Amino acid sequence: MLAESFAGDLGRAFLNAFRAAGGSTPEGEARGIIHRTNYYDAAMLQAVQSGCTQLLLLGSGLDTRAWRLPLGEGVTVFEVDVACAHEFKRERLAEIEQEQPIRDGTTESHAKKLAHLRGAKCKRVEVDADLSEARWGRLVADAGFDMERPAFILAEGLLMYLPDKDVTEGLFKQVRGLMAPGSWFMGCAFVSGLGCADAADNGVMMKFGCAWTFKFESADEVRDALEATGFGSVTLKQAQIFFDQGAGLVQTSSPGYQYFSARRDTEA
Template sequence: MAKRPDAAQTAFGPMVIAAAEQSYPEAQRIVRDELAVRFLPPGMRFGVRLCKWSFIRYGLIRAAEKKAPGMWGSVLCRKRYADDKVAEAIAAGIDQVVILGAGLDTRAYRLGVPAGAAAFEVDLPVNIAYKRERLRDIFGAEPERVALVPVDFQTDDLATALENSGLRFERPLMVVWEAVTQYLTEDGFRSTLRALSRAAVGSQLIFTYVRADFLAGTNFYGAEALYQDMKLKYDVWHFGIAPEDVGGLLGEYGWAEREQVGSREYMTRFIEPSRRDLSVSELERFVHAEKR
């Protein structure tokens, strides 16, 4: 398989966090994803299974927190938020789920296919190739009703790629765009929104973004080491948004902001009910929008 670029390598970290979460008692889990560990490479699967011992689990969390305080909790909460929004959309009758930058995401197999929805997983070709291998190993074949769509958001025609894979823009969509936008340029972000502007009225869109002041280096939110890695060393984070600019940006492409959540909402909705001692970072936020 081709060498994975730096941006593609980042697909593994969040799934390690989701997989390690399954070692907690069910009542304390923020995310419930029994498939997560099965999508990881063998070495990572072994490491995750060691998390059944609490001292290893806590050591892993402490190591992550040194680089980016609150990001472990933030990843868990954003995954739970996305799970809840996808489940709500499917329950409301939306039967097409588009996952942009799918990486090792398992929602199509946990939430979409079991409910009879069609899913479209979009990612870089190298990530799609790896996902295809894992699906064949896990399920014996690529599950029906899931289309794997290789796309470079910076250069490819997203709308055409989705239509060629069977998506019908005239019917409402549920679009999940988690932990991707910071890897794009502003042009790449806008071209994706332009493609999604064709979505039918009533379609739902959720996406995360990193705050613009973090990428500008004016506010590190306690995560200067993360800034050094993602912005300076590897130069893979390019685009950020200020919270107050989200509504206007979406409006240019026919979307209306319905909700924007971050650390405060995550703490109230997910962390406090779990009775876990976890902090949540301020530097990433989730947006829920609806097609007007």
Template sequence: MSSPAGRSDDDSWDLASSVGATATMVAAARAVASTEPDPLIDDPFAAPLVRAVGVDFFTKMVDGDLQPPAEAREAVTAMTTVMAVRTRFFDDFFLSSVRGPGAPAIKQAVILASGLDSRAYRLPWPAGTVVYEIDQPEVIDFKTTTLAGIGAEPTAELRTVAVDLRDDWPAALIAKGFDPAAPTAWSAEGLLIYLPPEAQDRLFDNITAISAPGSRLATEYHLDAGAALGQRSAEIRRLFNNGGGPGAFELDFADLAYSGERQPVADYLSARGWDVTARPRPEVFADYGRTFPTTEALAPLRDSLSVIATRV
């Protein structure tokens, strides 16, 4: 499969460019969602991190300085709702995993492609939990330095693993003290579409190889989310940019995400010894008292699945 226009086999990024900028976008949505009435999430670190990255559009978004027309406000609200529900889903996954209702609690958690995820700082992890964050070195360094600068402290033992997922990340993880013989809670959130289909399979193979029985994994599956997100970013640019210029929305998912047919995640994991539950996204929204947005740009994502798997 050929790479998208903005990608190459050895590309890298910071949090203001390429795939890294999508992490900043997600953090901006989390920041806005945290200020809503009856919020689903509370992420006090999202806005400071976004401001530190310095992408004008996202800084204005978290500071309430965007002045969009009504149609554009609807697009931002829809994006914020999607990210809030997704964030809460993964929050609840981790907390249920480490608190162990009905099963022994898991003591180590791995956040793949952690980006500006602040769960290691904001979730109430039980004593003795070790959280591993894996991402590109520049991303890890930026987040760690920025949060230290505002006095934030992890609420678990945090071990960062500065490695590209295209490299031998299992070895790097184990070198940081990860125990393959102990159950693990894994997250692959907002990640799969930025991997070629064969790399998605390899990721799950690597996870399986170092997951002890009782390990749990949360992820998502989109039939062709690369194309769907490309449509969404094009719509946001149309609504906001008015010809471009300073502060314009410049992300184009079509240049970043790998579209095309993928192995269905539930089937792939089931065949490798995982007990899998996959639920449609509107059903997950309903669980949290939300309705999946009806905007045309998000319609292709209605068929996305929220996946939780347990290693047997």
């Protein structure tokens, strides 16, 4: 509900253009995003239940977890993105506060949005940083991130927008440097053979200023890059995607879209 309001008319226009270019059906897109979101939500909550009190969201964009998830007062959510992304999000938050119920059609849906916004108990910290540049780790630390305490770090829907492999591996190194023993690092990565390339090839992603610019050559390359950086307990999982084949949605695994998970288990 909050995510839809954050995205607004521009988000709906992008969805329609992506779909028209052959990217997916509305139902398939929604189901895939829900699956991915739930997957990372569950992992994040497991980390919090294990005592983790720092959540670091890389390329946070319009993420709503600080409001959606049952995070207590002792938890800090660090949202890292470029300044214009934070500015847009703040503007949308202000607009939602001022929205009249009639815009949503029902008073109930509007009340639920406001309850989400006003009910968050965790601390939320915005960090203005370009994740393709080398100094973002220092900016996170300057914002209050404690490198001596375990954290859950998430790179969801980020790596495909980085310029190249060198920048991606540089990001891995900075993440590793921020992680105390007992920390988690999770995210997703494109590898060669991604099934939804048609929409990107048709220029939809570029038109809306969000062209995909990087992918790994294989799942093994994702694992190798993480392990070479010093991560332990690296696991990969094929993402679930959904296709409409006329008689309903069909769920399948996508070798071209990988979820990864890594830990820092030691002082080394």
